[in-house]
Each structure stands twice: as C-alpha cells, then as structure tokens.
Amino acid sequence: MAKAKSGGTRSFLRGRVGSDVYSIGKDAKGKKQQVVRSLAESVANPQTLAQMRGRMIMSTIMQAVSSMSVVIDHSFDNVPVGQPNVSEFIRRNYAAVKADVAAHPSADNTFGLVKYGEKGIMQGAYIVAAGSAADLAGATLNGATKVLTINLSAGASVADLRAKLGLGNEDYFTAVCITKDSKFLYSRFHISQSVDSATIISNDNIASIITLDGNVGVLLAFANNTITATFADFSENCGIIVSRKENSTYKHNDCVLDAPDDAPYTAEVALATYPQGSQRFLNGGGESDAPFTPEPPAGPIALSNIKYGDKAIQMNGLIFFDEMGNNKAITMDAANIEANGGAKVQLSTALNNLTSPTDVITLADGANTISARTWSDSTSLWLVPTNGEPSRICGIQDSGD
Numbered sequence: 001m002a003k004a005k006s007g008g009t010r011s012f013l014r015g016r017v018g019s020d021v022y023s024i025g026k027d028a029k030g031k032k033q034q035v036v037r038s039l040a041e042s043v044a045n046p047q048t049l050a051q052m053r054g055r056m057i058m059s060t061i062m063q064a065v066s067s068m069s070v071v072i073d074h075s076f077d078n079v080p081v082g083q084p085n086v087s088e089f090i091r092r093n094y095a096a097v098k099a100d101v102a103a104h105p106s107a108d109n110t111f112g113l114v115k116y117g118e119k120g121i122m123q124g125a126y127i128v129a130a131g132s133a134a135d136l137a138g139a140t141l142n143g144a145t146k147v148l149t150i151n152l153s154a155g156a157s158v159a160d161l162r163a164k165l166g167l168g169n170e171d172y173f174t175a176v177c178i179t180k181d182s183k184f185l186y187s188r189f190h191i192s193q194s195v196d197s198a199t200i201i202s203n204d205n206i207a208s209i210i211t212l213d214g215n216v217g218v219l220l221a222f223a224n225n226t227i228t229a230t231f232a233d234f235s236e237n238c239g240i241i242v243s244r245k246e247n248s249t250y251k252h253n254d255c256v257l258d259a260p261d262d263a264p265y266t267a268e269v270a271l272a273t274y275p276q277g278s279q280r281f282l283n284g285g286g287e288s289d290a291p292f293t294p295e296p297p298a299g300p301i302a303l304s305n306i307k308y309g310d311k312a313i314q315m316n317g318l319i320f321f322d323e324m325g326n327n328k329a330i331t332m333d334a335a336n337i338e339a340n341g342g343a344k345v346q347l348s349t350a351l352n353n354l355t356s357p358t359d360v361i362t363l364a365d366g367a368n369t370i371s372a373r374t375w376s377d378s379t380s381l382w383l384v385p386t387n388g389e390p391s392r393i394c395g396i397q398d399s400g401d
Contacts, residue, residue, distance in 0.1 A: 052274040053267070057097050060114045060122060061090055067121040067184040068128065071176060075241060075252050077131030078315050080383070080391035084300030091299045092127045100125075101267040112263035113270035120182030123237040123260040128176060131252035133244040136173045138164040143177050143238035143258065150227040152201065158209055159197040161227075169193055170245040174214070175231075177238035178257065185233060187214030201227070236261060247317045299336045301343055301385055303393065306332040318395045321375070330370040330381070332393075334363045343385040345370065351378045351395045 012034055013022035025035040065072065065086060072089040074081040079088045100111045112122030141148045152164060167173070174188040190211045201209060206222040210229075217232035237260040242253040306312070308319045309328035337343050345368075346357035360370055360381065370381070377398035384390040 049271075049276060052276055053101065053271060056113055056116075056267070056271055056274055057094060057101060059118075060097060060111065060124075061093050063114055063119065064093070064121050064124070064126060065090065067178075067182075068126075068176075071174070071186060071241065072128060075129035075131075075255075077133075077251055078304050079300055079302050080315075080389075082389070084302075084388075087300045088130075088302075089127070092130070096127060097124070104266070106266050106268040109263055109266050110259040112260070113265050113267055115265060115270050115273040116275065121178055121184055122182065122265075123178045123180060123235070123263045124257070125237075125259040126178075126257050127255075128239060128257060129241045129252045129255040131254065133242050133246075133251040133253040134166065135253045136240050136242050137166040139173075139240070141175055141238060141240055143234050143236040146231040146234040148175060148229040148231075152225050152227065154225055156201050156225065157197065158191060158195055158199045158201065161201060161209070162191055162197070165191075167191060168245065172243040174241045174243070175229075175234075175238065176241060176255075176257070177235045178260075179233060179235045179237075180260075183233070185214070185216040185231070185235075187212055187216050187218050187229075187231065189229070237263075247314060249314050249316050251314070299339070301337060301340050301383065301388075302335045303383060304333045304335070306330070306393065308394075313394055316392050316394065318397060319375070320397055320399060321377070322399045327372050327374055329372040330394075332368050334365055334368055337363050337365045340388070341386040343383060345393065346382050346384050346390070348380045348382055349376075351380050351397065352392070354380075354382050354384075354390050354392075357382065357384070 012024045012032065014024065015022055021037045023035045023037070025033055068089075069086065073083075073085045076085045076088040079085050097111045097113075100109055101113070104110070111124035111126075114120070114122055139148060139150045150161070150164065152160060156164075162168070165173070169191075170193075172188050172190045174186055176184070176186045178184055190213075192209055192211050195205070195209050199205065199209070201222055203222040206220050206227060210220055210227075212218050212220075216234070219230045219232075221228050221230070237257050239255045239257045241255045243250045244252075303315055306315060306317075308324055308330050311324050313319060334343075342362070344362045345360040346354065347360050348354045349356045361368060363383075375396050377396070380395045381393040382390045383393050
C-alpha cells in the first residue's frame with residue numbers, strides 16, 4: 001500500500017484506476033493522505049486433478065443431455081416429466097460414467113469423454129429409460145449393419161405381428177443410437193390402427209402397416225416372411241425403448257445403450273486437455289487426497305408404491321369408485337423431499353388441472369398416508385413441490401366407463 005501527502009493530479013483521488021484503488025486516509029498526526037491499494041491482476045483458482053475429473057464427467061453428460069432431451073425428459077417412470085426426468089438421467093449416468101472412468105482410465109472404457117471445451121455427444125452405454133414395462137419381443141436390432149428384423153410365419157397378419165412383438169394397439173417402440181460423429185438418432189415404430197388386424201402382410205402394404213416417426217430415414221421391406229427396417233444411418237451403440245399404455249399412462253422398459261466398440265476419448269486422453277492449477281497437499285491438493293469429487297445435484301422428488309387401499313396405482317393414473325369403492329386411504333413412498341426443499345399433496349376440484357387446491361398432507365421422505373375420506377368425482381391429487389412445478393399424482397372418478 002502506497003501513501004502520499006498530496007493526491008494525484010494535485011488533489012486527492014477516490015476510486016479505481018486500472019488495478020490501483022485510490023482512497024483518502026490519515027497519517028499518525030491526523031493529516032489527510034492518499035492511500036493507494038493494488039489489486040491482484042489475476043486470482044488464483046486451484047484446479048486440482050480431482051476437480052477437473054469431475055468437470056470432465058459432468059461436461060460429457062451435459063453434452064448427452066443436450067442431444068437426447070427429446071427422449072430423456074419423460075423416459076424415467078415414477079419421476080415427473082420434464083426437468084425431474086432430466087435430473088434422473090444425470091444422476092444415474094453420472095454414477096455410471098464415474099465408475100467407468102475409475103475402472104477403465106486408459107482402455108476398454110464404455111463411455112467416450114469430451115475434451116475441454118468440446119461440443120457434441122460422445123458414444124457411451126447410457127441409461128436412457130427406466131420403468132416397469134416389458135422389453136420388446138420378436139425383433140432383433142443390429143446397429144452395426146443398421147438393420148432391424150422381425151421374423152414371422154407364412155401368411156402372418158397384422159394381428160400376428162402385434163402378438164409377435166408383444167405390443168398392444170396403442171403401444172410403440174423406439175430404436176435409438178449415438179453415432180461416432182456425435183449424432184443422436186431415433187425412430188419410433190407403431191403398428192397402424194387404421195389397418196384391419198386380419199390384413200395379411202406383404203411387401204406392398206408393409207409401409208402402411210408400420211408407421212415411422214423420428215430424425216433418421218428408415219426403409220421398410222418384407223420378403224421371405226421377414227420384415228426388415230434398414231436405417232439410413234445408425235450404430236452399434238444402440239437400444240430399444242418400449243412404450244406401453246397402461247391406464248391412460250405410458251410405461252417404459254429399462255433401456256441401456258449397447259456399449260460402443262471403441263469409445264473415444266478415454267479419461268487418460270480427455271483429462272489431459274483440462275486446465276489444472278496447483279494446490280498444497282494440506283489444502284486439498286494431490287490426486288488421491290482431494291477433499292471431494294463433484295457430484296450431481298440431489299435427485300428429483302419421486303413418488304412410488306402408490307396405493308388406493310390395497311390397490312396399486314401408477315403415477316398420474318386413475319381411481320374409479322365403481323371398481324375400487326370409496327372412502328379408502330391413499331399411501332405412497334416419497335424420496336428426495338428434504339433435499340429439494342419440501343413438498344405437499346393438494347386436492348384439486350378438477351380432474352386434469354390444479355384448480356382451487358386445498359392442502360391434504362405435507363410429504364416426508366419415506367412412507368406417507370392420506371387418511372380415508374369420502375372422495376368426490378372428477379377431482380385429482382397433485383404433488384406440489386416448494387420449488388418447481390406441480391404434477392398430478394392421480395385422478396379420481398366415480399365410474400370407469
């Protein structure tokens with residue numbers, strides 16, 4: 001700190017000039033003096049190896065989130081759609097990538113990692129869906145050859161095709177993959193309801209029997225009692241997500257993408273591109289003795305094991321009095337309530353909207369019970385977090401007709 005009996009430019013200065021901060025003080029005799037304090041040109045920002053490893057993992061996952069949001073914002077059952085689903089994807093896959101980095105730092109890794117500042121999804125064995133629905137039957141997806149095949153018996157009909165795949169009229173399946181050039185590709189397959197179920201499948205009508213939606217071209221063909229779907233682009237880092245409609249709600253299967261054959265980059269290669277500072281050992285430095293490895297934020301609020309009396313219901317499902325009776329308690333298990341700042345259950349006077357809500361219970365982590373009461377027709381119960389958007393737990397109706 002510098003001192004002067006007179007200020008700069010013949011007067012005392014206040015404020016900052018460049019990296020110098022000017023103020024007015026007094027000396028030991030009480031006379032004014034100019035005080036000059038210099039700021040550091042740059043502030044040390046220790047970047048330990050452990051911290052950079054955590055940032056590398058999170059950067060890799062966030063690039064995947066950016067590419068796969070069209071699927072992963074609603075593919076995890078019993079988690080509210082939107083950001084809570086995305087958070088569940090991050091939570092599960094952060095743990096998976098972290099374990100892979102630790103077990104395979106230089107070879108045989110199942111996740112490719114992004115270099116510092118790099119954009120684009122990398123191939124990896126990502127968990128892209130989780131739920132109670134059964135996997136697809138009767139179809140084989142070969143991502144390397146870009147072909148999905150369904151083998152049928154001679155003279156098979158549309159009804160036979162549904163039975164072969166184990167799909168209901170409103171069910172779908174979606175083939176997804178990550179390519180080596182950082183593209184997330186997906187195509188949804190649906191057996192058309194507008195085609196009579198007794199229709200015999202042929203090469204002439206296959207394109208009208210199976211409808212397709214997605215961001216990759218698919219050529220359908222039928223020959224030798226086999227349906228082939230040839231993708232314009234695909235890869236071995238692929239999987240199939242099944243969507244099954246149950247009580248007006250879609251449920252999904254557990255889907256983990258097949259591990260890629262050669263996923264760039266390994267942790268050894270990618271981590272070397274991240275800037276690293278220095279830190280003294282007793283202040284957290286050193287690879288094996290770093291104070292922490294960054295973890296993703298707490299998981300989203302989740303409700304499970306929801307029951308009306310002894311009848312299990314799905315999240316966003318319906319309760320019908322004529323099937324289940326009235327005046328029964330509703331129980332549920334809740335997770336991550338405290339970590340997310342709290343939540344409560346509110347009763348709405350409308351079936352599909354949160355209208356004129358009244359508080360029912362304040363949720364706690366673990367088991368929760370809504371006491372038996374006389375429930376009214378066309379009402380609904382909602383999960384209302386302290387921070388975030390409400391989501392419907394269930395609708396309540398007098399009749400299931």
